[in-house]
Amino acid sequence: MSNWDILWSSYDVFLSGFYNTLKLFGLSAVLAFLMGSAMVFLLEGSRPRLKVPLRIFIDGMRMLPFLILAYLLYYGLPSAGIRMSAWTAGIIALVIYHGAYFAEILRGCRSTFAQGQVEAAIAQGFSQPKMFMRIILPQLILKTRGLLGNQLIILLKDTAFLVIITVRELTAAASSLSSTYFIPMEAFIVVIGFYWLISIGLELFIKMIGRFGAKRGFENA
């Protein structure tokens, strides 16, 4: 039996790892993006007291290695009496870490946003939340789609770190197969294929947004 045959016979381990990685990625990507958008909305200026704490949070997260954050949540917090499952800790880590990055990407673009468009919305009686949702955020997404796509790929790759805190995702599947049968090369090559698959899906999604934007004159992103 070749090493590849061994892996083929354990395809269910890969599939369940792949499924878990997809779930982790999908859930935390959506939540992180919502969190990033919410932070940019809160930075809009109507709540000056939130500005400094939000900036500290965003910059603080960006200066932290992701792995340390995951460690801290899963292994560190129990000593403070807060215990959560590896899944919960993993998703919270992904969401707040990448939420900060999404916020920073959107915030940077917001600061160059044409004030006239905002005034036009105010003059028409838009409330702040409606204006943000309908006028500002859609354009921020169209303008930053390239950076958002990059960040999503980094988020995908960061899910692999969660093997360290015992989340049963793709890398954990490969790692366990490689140590059971001692075939690290083949096992890890297979998971690379799975990560590529998700990345290609992501690329197609970003391209779709690109076409949507190009039709509206948002060419360069």
Next chain:
Amino acid sequence: MPETAAVSIRNLSKSFDGTEVLRDVSLEVQPGEVVSILGSSGSGKSTLLRCINWLEQPDRGDIRIAGDRIGVSDTGKPMSRRELAGMRARLGMVFQGFNLWPHLSVLRNVTEAPIHVQGLSKAEADERAMALLEKVGMADKREQYPYTLSGGQKQRVAIARALAMQPKVMLFDEPTSALDPELVGEVLGVIKDLSKEGYTMVLVTHEMEFARAVSDQVVFLDKGIIIEKSHPSEFFENPKTDRVRRFLELEAPAV
């Protein structure tokens, strides 16, 4: 009893960083009236217009729209965002830089506020928008996106967008100043049509001939003070002050 003024400005003053840009300005605009605000750049005319819908907050004085004070509620406190939004929705504003929303089609630019601010159904808003786009001659471009339009076309869409909220008063802030000369006419034509239909309008402009043709009242601002307020024929033929005479000679030299 006299009719309630569409816009009533009393003793308005406004400073930016210690520089007074409006000084004790008072002005009344009657329903159906077209008022042009003239003056050289820096005279405060755009600031005056922007105070009317509270895009700029005056330091002193009060502004009433059809009798209701904007910016300050009945209790004397600053208006809540919600109240302010309600007051602003009564005023249509057209900007020098058009300020269309680029991610929305022409039609959606016009229906955006009626649907999401006034709560109209999509069908109602579409119907209203199409009638207005027809009026400004942009109905055939309804599915296009702003970046494909010329400046004049953008401004006509912006006018339709402002009209879509069925405002009591239309405010125009130098609507043709960002346009190539050959595109000015199409925008002025639309504004002129509106004046014939009886819209109440306040217009900041550099187009002297146009102001003369459409206005019922011309106001001249100099360093934040209204120094002349008169009927256009009187203003252009027989200005009362040397300042206005000099301005007219520079802006509209005798041919």
